[in-house]
Amino acid sequence: MYTEEQNKKFVLEAFDTLFNKRDYAAAERFWSPDYIQHSANIAPGREGLFDLVKPMPATLRYENALAVASGDYVMLHGRFSGFGAPVNWIAADIVRIENGLLAEHWDVLQDEATRDSSLSGLPMFGDSFPN
Numbered sequence: 001m002y003t004e005e006q007n008k009k010f011v012l013e014a015f016d017t018l019f020n021k022r023d024y025a026a027a028e029r030f031w032s033p034d035y036i037q038h039s040a041n042i043a044p045g046r047e048g049l050f051d052l053v054k055p056m057p058a059t060l061r062y063e064n065a066l067a068v069a070s071g072d073y074v075m076l077h078g079r080f081s082g083f084g085a086p087v088n089w090i091a092a093d094i095v096r097i098e099n100g101l102l103a104e105h106w107d108v109l110q111d112e113a114t115r116d117s118s119l120s121g122l123p124m125f126g127d128s129f130p131n
Contacts, residue, residue, distance in 0.1 A: 004069035007097055011074040012064055014102055015093075019062035019080070024050055032101040039107045049105075056083045065125055072097045079112065079125045088112040090124045 002010070014030035017023050027050065035046040042048050053060070059082030066077040074095050081088040089109050096104040115121075115129040123129045 002097070002100070004071070007069045007072065007074050008067040010097065010100075011076065011095055011102065012067055015062050015064070015076065015078070018050070018053060019060060022053065022058075022060075024054070030102055032098065032103045035102060036104040038105060041107075041109065042105075059083075063125070077125075081130075087114075088125075088130055 010030070014027065017030060018027040028046070031046040031049065033046060035049070037044050037048055042052050060080070061082050062078055062080055064076055064078040066075075068075045074097065076091070076093045076095075078091050078093065079088050080091060083089075088111075090112050091110075092108040094106045095102050098104075110124070112130055113124050115123075118124070118129070
């Protein structure tokens with residue numbers, strides 16, 4: 001059993017390894033071979049996730065704004081950019097850790113609002129709107 005702080009660091013390192021460094025061999029150390037994927041946008045298992053990322057442009061980036069842990073669950077609030085879509089995605093990712101590996105994942109994705117489209121007048125990520 002790891003502390004919640006250790007779990008947050010582990011998940012952030014996993015996301016950085018896969019999405020930013022694109023080091024698939026190293027990423028296998030974080031994701032369980034029996035990984036359960038609940039996302040409607042990603043094929044089943046660890047292979048489904050890796051196969052989603054592999055063809056994406058080298059400009060793909062994941063930035064994190066918040067990590068919250070409760071026991072073996074970690075929730076991240078982050079932004080995915082540079083993946084070839086006209087707008088960034090703001091994501092709430094929830095992962096469950098089991099036996100020291102990412103075992104299960106859920107997400108909520110939303111297109112990032114621009115200054116003109118934000119009814120609140122506030123950015124969805126960080127303290128400024130995307131360019």
